[in-house]
Amino acid sequence: MIPRPWHPDDGGALLTVAEMGRADALAVATGVPSLALMEAAGFAVAREIRRRWSPRRVAVLCGPGNNGGDGFVVARHLRNAGWPVSVHLLGDRSALKGDAAVNAARWTGPIGPLDLGALDGAALVVDALFGAGLTRAVEGVAGSVLSALVAHHGSPPVVAVDVPSGLDGDSGEVWGTAVPAALTVTFFRPKPGHVLGAGRALCGDLVVADIGIPASVLDDIRPAAHLNGPHLWRLPRPGLRDHKYTRGHAVVFGGATMTGAGRLAARAARRLGAGLLTVAATASALPLYAQDAPGVLCRAIECPDDVETLLEDARLNALLLGPGAGRGPHTAARALSVLATGRPTVLDADALTSFAEDPGALFDAVTGPVILTPHEGEFAAIFPDLIEGNRLHRVRQAARRAGAVVLLKGPETVVAAPDGSAVVSTNGPPSLATAGSGDVLAGAILGLLAQGVPGREAAAAAAWLHGAGARRGPPGLIAEDLPEAMAQAAAALPG
Numbered sequence: 001m002i003p004r005p006w007h008p009d010d011g012g013a014l015l016t017v018a019e020m021g022r023a024d025a026l027a028v029a030t031g032v033p034s035l036a037l038m039e040a041a042g043f044a045v046a047r048e049i050r051r052r053w054s055p056r057r058v059a060v061l062c063g064p065g066n067n068g069g070d071g072f073v074v075a076r077h078l079r080n081a082g083w084p085v086s087v088h089l090l091g092d093r094s095a096l097k098g099d100a101a102v103n104a105a106r107w108t109g110p111i112g113p114l115d116l117g118a119l120d121g122a123a124l125v126v127d128a129l130f131g132a133g134l135t136r137a138v139e140g141v142a143g144s145v146l147s148a149l150v151a152h153h154g155s156p157p158v159v160a161v162d163v164p165s166g167l168d169g170d171s172g173e174v175w176g177t178a179v180p181a182a183l184t185v186t187f188f189r190p191k192p193g194h195v196l197g198a199g200r201a202l203c204g205d206l207v208v209a210d211i212g213i214p215a216s217v218l219d220d221i222r223p224a225a226h227l228n229g230p231h232l233w234r235l236p237r238p239g240l241r242d243h244k245y246t247r248g249h250a251v252v253f254g255g256a257t258m259t260g261a262g263r264l265a266a267r268a269a270r271r272l273g274a275g276l277l278t279v280a281a282t283a284s285a286l287p288l289y290a291q292d293a294p295g296v297l298c299r300a301i302e303c304p305d306d307v308e309t310l311l312e313d314a315r316l317n318a319l320l321l322g323p324g325a326g327r328g329p330h331t332a333a334r335a336l337s338v339l340a341t342g343r344p345t346v347l348d349a350d351a352l353t354s355f356a357e358d359p360g361a362l363f364d365a366v367t368g369p370v371i372l373t374p375h376e377g378e379f380a381a382i383f384p385d386l387i388e389g390n391r392l393h394r395v396r397q398a399a400r401r402a403g404a405v406v407l408l409k410g411p412e413t414v415v416a417a418p419d420g421s422a423v424v425s426t427n428g429p430p431s432l433a434t435a436g437s438g439d440v441l442a443g444a445i446l447g448l449l450a451q452g453v454p455g456r457e458a459a460a461a462a463a464w465l466h467g468a469g470a471r472r473g474p475p476g477l478i479a480e481d482l483p484e485a486m487a488q489a490a491a492a493l494p495g
Ligand SMILES: NC(=O)C1=CN([C@@H]2O[C@H](COP(=O)(O)OP(=O)(O)OC[C@H]3O[C@@H](n4cnc5c(N)ncnc54)[C@H](O)[C@@H]3O)[C@@H](O)[C@H]2O)[C@H](O)CC1
Pocket: 020, 021, 023, 024, 037, 038, 041, 063, 064, 065, 066, 067, 068, 069, 070, 129, 130, 131, 132, 133, 134, 135, 136, 137, 138, 139, 161, 162, 163, 187, 188
């Protein structure tokens, strides 16, 4: 039975290169010969090729390590199926070791050198040059071949073994040059680099093949990163005995002039199930909030004392500050008052940038469950030393430093918790890049917090529903469409 190709919505663990190496070793320790793993890997790549293309001239480019070893297995299976196959090796055959050497010996055809001539007449190229072992930019003749393949713009199509050569499997960043693949076949579980940054586009179709590594190895590895999906969290479902007072009472601190952001957040919180929603804003702005949604409660706050009085009400169990708040000391001061309650709190937008001069003041004030929801610019404002490099590492470090869940928005939204666990969300379509989309996301998290969903799960679930809701919407999606679309996506989930 050919396994259904893995789809990003399948979710599941993301294994770093090191974790994948441990999975390999644990599998071997359970009695699975490493040679069997290589055979299964190469067989899977050949199988996926044969599923997609009719027989044609294939050039298999083999590197000096086990990625190259996989390539020899691919070549053997394609030739056994009657395909015309040529193999081109980087480096000397005598330098091959272990399973790669065994499979080079099992290849009974000629082994040519890796050079630009290897591509002549090829109607398909198998990239088995470098995989998990890549440690630096590919140079020399291999670099020239990669550059030539890049220049060919996918003609002939390239099939990458494990990862496209040149791609860092952990970060999705490129070491110098990397070849865009029409198809990437990886093994056991995807790597962060398959779903982050440049890696997402470079991989083309991603197939995650089962090569015989028992899933039980994950119990030992305990992977820190997961692809987001409904299996990671549970949405609250109101029961027969529930009523508005049992489904939480959320508060949106609304802007005095920019009221749109607060209104979107309030709508999202209610659509995600908050029982009661109070908008706290200046008296002059309240009519705008009230007329927008009759179901919203309004509370005038004109000064810090009014905020303190409001927060004395312990029924207000989830708080959001930031959308439309305006950047400055007044917003920072209000954020500190909100954080002092220790109640589940979402800080977004200006509630983050207002601490740009002193991020430590924000982090020191975090005592309860707090979720920060910056986009890249707001992230840079409060984590100025974490703006370069591996996205997963950056957000993890930020979460640890802040002692809060950090959700960094982008084409791949990353949610990290202070304990190092992280979730990558890749289901958000480009249509989410529209004004107000972030306000809706912050409000959705608030709505789930109000119903008792823990911070990390609330952020992950909201991020996933944000993408799923947007994908249900029209291409010309506007933020106003999102709360209801997200509620529909939530309703469509089983259980
Ligand atoms: N369960 C598994 O993980 C399986 C993995 N398989 C395949 O094995 C490769 C990883 O093999 P490895 O030998 O560790 O590394 P590579 O083949 O990716 O790299 C070869 C070798 O190249 C050297 N090197 C690194 N960077 C450069 C560079 N820029 N220029 C030149 N040389 C470089 C370095 O010494 C590397 O060791 C994995 O991707 C899978 O395809 C198993 O076959 C199946 C199970």
